[in-house]
Amino acid sequence: MNFKAIIFDLDGVICSTDEYHYRAWKRMADGMHIPFDRTINNRLRGVSRMESLEIILEKYEGPALTEADKQRLAQQKNDLYRESLKEMTTDDLSEEVWDTLETLRGKGLKLAIGSSSKNTPFILERIGLGGYFDAVSDGNNITHSKPDPEVFLKAAEMLGMAPADCLVVEDAVSGVQAGHAGGMRVAAVGDAALNGAGDWNMKSIRELIHIVG
Ligand code: BG6
Ligand code: MG
Numbered sequence: 001m002n003f004k005a006i007i008f009d010l011d012g013v014i015c016s017t018d019e020y021h022y023r024a025w026k027r028m029a030d031g032m033h034i035p036f037d038r039t040i041n042n043r044l045r046g047v048s049r050m051e052s053l054e055i056i057l058e059k060y061e062g063p064a065l066t067e068a069d070k071q072r073l074a075q076q077k078n079d080l081y082r083e084s085l086k087e088m089t090t091d092d093l094s095e096e097v098w099d100t101l102e103t104l105r106g107k108g109l110k111l112a113i114g115s116s117s118k119n120t121p122f123i124l125e126r127i128g129l130g131g132y133f134d135a136v137s138d139g140n141n142i143t144h145s146k147p148d149p150e151v152f153l154k155a156a157e158m159l160g161m162a163p164a165d166c167l168v169v170e171d172a173v174s175g176v177q178a179g180h181a182g183g184m185r186v187a188a189v190g191d192a193a194l195n196g197a198g199d200w201n202m203k204s205i206r207e208l209i210h211i212v213g
Contacts, residue, residue, distance in 0.1 A: 003212050004165040006104055007155045007179075010115035010138075012045060012171035012190050013205070015092050015127055017085070017117075024080035025056060028073060035059045042191050046172030048116050048145035049074050078119075085119060090128035100205050101132075107212065110134045114155040114168065116145040135159045146174040149182030156182070169208065173197045187211055 012018035022041045029036035036056055044052040053074050057065070065073075105111055112135040113120060120138035124130045135158035142150045156166050168179035171190035176197040179186035188198025189205055200211050 002165075003109065003167045003185075005110040005112060005134075005156070005159050005161045006167045006169060006208070006212070007112045007114040007137075007152055007184070009046070009168070009170045009172065009175050010113055010120055010123060011117055013169050014097055014113070014129070015088070015094075015123065017088075017119075017123060018045065018171065018190075020081055020084040021052075024077045024084065025052065027080055028077045029056055032060065032062065032073070042173075045191060046116055046146035046170070046174035046178065048139060049078065049118070051145060053077070082119070082122075085123060085126060088123065088126040093127040093129065097205055100208055103209050104212065109212065110159050110161065112136065112155040112159055112166075113138065114152045115139065116142070116151060146172060147177035147181060149178045149184075152179055152182045152184060156184075167208075167212065169205070170198070 008014055011021060021044065022038065025041065025044065026036055034056060040055065043055050053070055101111060111133050113133050115138045118139035120136060135155050137151050137155035137158060141154060144150045152168055153163065156163050163183040166184050168184045168186045170176050170179060170186055170188055170192050173192050173195055176186045176188055176192050185199045187200040187202055187208060189202050192198055193201035
């Protein structure tokens with residue numbers, strides 16, 4: 001397929017932090033008596049923290065919230081989420097993902113991260129991948145989150161690659177849309193694959209090895 005680089009989403013692709021996001025939002029929503037389930041949670045994949053909060057608040061029926069209230073709720077969720085992240089170790093990097101990364105690198109491909117999360121550096125450090133990737137583009141260097149292509153275009157730019165030479169790997173439908181909007185092809189896993197959103201819809205990330213040829 002002649003790709004020169006692969007840009008990986010982080011949460012739900014490299015590690016299962018998507019489940020920790022869900023549990024933290026669930027606790028915050030339960031505390032506010034806001035209905036929240038896994039179907040709504042799928043809409044938060046790839047979306048920034050504050051935009052995620054707005055999606056959850058669509059079902060909120062209490063007194064009006066100020067901007068300061070919203071900041072406090074987002075902070076509360078992030079504090080809960082960070083508690084889970086602190087428990088992460090190199091055991092949270094699966095063999096499947098590690099083998100795949102190493103095999104792809106062995107084929108001469110550049111590897112990058114393209115994630116909406118501001119917690120990206122901390123997570124990569126926890127799972128033993130701090131300093132591993134050739135470029136890391138994340139929630140700290142973007143102004144628009146997925147489905148806007150900014151995070152992937154910045155990753156490609158950091159690598160010095162044309163978008164058409166990059167393959168994006170995503171579990172979020174919004175992330176697949178972001179990759180396509182940036183002129184990249186996308187291999188999907190998880191929720192995005194179940195939705196048939198990707199150019200390839202994988203059951204396992206190992207399939208990347210065959211996709212890149
Ligand atoms: C994305 C997740 O990777 O990061 C979203 O899929 C999350 O669910 C977003 O909202 C922002 O994460 P953080 O860690 O900056 O709150
Ligand atoms: Mg994801």
